[in-house]
Amino acid sequence: MxxxxxxxxxxxxxxxxxxxxxxxxxxxxxxxxxxxxxxxxxxxxxxxxxxxxxxxxxxxxxxxxxxxxxxxxxxxxxxxxxxxxxxxxxxxxxxxxxxxxxxxxxxxxxxxxxxxxxxxxxxxxxxxxxxxxxxxxxxxxxxxxxxxxxxxxxxxxxxxxxxxxxxxxxxxMKRNPLSYAQGNGEGALREKPEPEEDVYLVHDSSLCRTCLKRCKEQRERLTRGGGGGGDVFEDKRIRTYPGLMVPNSVATVNQDGWRIRKVQHKPIKCC
Missing domain, CATH: 3.80.10.10 (Ribonuclease Inhibitor)
Incomplete structure (x- = not known):
């Protein structure tokens, strides 16, 4: 130590x-x-x-x-x-x-x-x-x-x-304010796209009891292919990771595993 x-x-x-x-x-x-x-x-x-x-x-x-x-x-x-x-x-x-x-x-x-x-x-x-x-x-x-x-x-x-x-x-080069020439006007700029949101993996021990419960309920809905409304992943074939949740919180695992998949819904934030 x-x-x-x-x-x-x-x-x-x-x-x-x-x-x-x-x-x-x-x-x-x-x-x-x-x-x-x-x-x-x-x-x-x-x-x-x-x-x-x-x-x-x-x-x-x-x-x-x-x-x-x-x-x-x-x-x-x-x-x-x-x-x-x-x-x-x-x-x-x-x-x-x-x-x-x-x-x-x-x-x-x-x-x-x-x-x-x-x-x-x-x-x-x-x-x-x-x-x-x-x-x-x-x-x-x-x-x-x-x-x-x-x-x-x-x-x-x-x-x-x-x-x-x-x-x-x-x-x-993802998530850079890249500009592109388009049309006949040299140097014309394309409007910067909306920033992407990503999923962050954290261990369940990093979450409070309330957020842990929410994440488990959401994962169960998604793995069953349900969920309804707009609160679903773009890809419903969800991979699961033993002991890991997916709120947009501080990751406790190696950075290589932080970004894994684009999401449409608003990220969950641990209180």
Whole structure:
């Protein structure tokens, strides 16, 4: 367990970090310190530069150390759901990195360094749920990139260099204020579509008794194909997840499972 959690957040010691390292099935050294209330990047982690995978997601980290590039063995870095406003230039030293998740932070375009283009082995880059409207042109050099997440940002047009990323197979640009030329008037804008609503998975232990009851009743109606009125899903073939409800509340599971399906009805909010 961490040393303690006070006004300055959870303190992580070197001993704690070493105990948190696990070997993955494919033989990678993975250090997971997710959802621990960490507000400051633990300096002690810089002594563990031999880890292959580092997960610091769902914390409160506002700044990364300037020498983050010292993690020479890092292949996988997950920093989603923190409070980062910028990324140090030294991240370009992580040339072995294949997966980088920076989604759900406070990143602006000015906070992304051009050195991101040095990550020549990067296959997956997630920058969704930030405040980006442009990307460093150097990203055009990421020829190994296969997946790029730019959803929930401020882009009004698709980055031009995307067309030269020949290995790119998945690009998520959902929920951006994209504009499109239409008709004969060059530069004419299409009205921004209404924002989509999504389903969020949370464990039933995160809900109050009243909301838990409502969710269970709704799930029973939907799985029977009933419900009546407009309070039904677009797709009535509902998948169920043991122990999980679907209110628009704070997710306690990994972010990868937050968005699963579009809904028409007003989201349920836990009181």
């Amino acid at each position: 961490p040393k303690g959690k006070g006004a300055k957040g959870t303190k992580v010691s070197l001993k704690t970090a070493k105990k948190a390292i696990r070997m993955t099935p494919d033989g990678q050294r993975r250090l997971t310190l997710s959802n621990m209330g960490i507000t400051t990047f633990p300096k002690c982690l810089l002594k563990l530069t031999n880890v292959d995978e580092l997960d610091l997601s769902r914390n409160l980290i506002q700044k990364l150390p300037a020498n983050i590039g010292n993690f020479s063995s890092l292949r996988w870095l997950d920093l989603h759901s923190n409070k980062l406003e910028s990324v140090p230039e030294s991240i370009g030293n992580l040339v072995g990195l294949t997966h980088l998740n920076l989604s759900n932070n406070r990143l602006t375009s000015a906070g992304l360094p051009s050195t991101l283009g040095s990550l020549s082995n990067l296959k997956s880059l997630n920058l969704g749920m930030n405040q980006l409207d442009t990307l460093p042109p150097t990203i055009a050099a990421l020829h190994s990139l296969q997946e790029l997440g730019l959803f929930d940002n401020l882009f009004i047009k698709l980055p031009e260099f995307v067309t030269v990323l020949h290995n790119l197979t998945k690009l998520n």
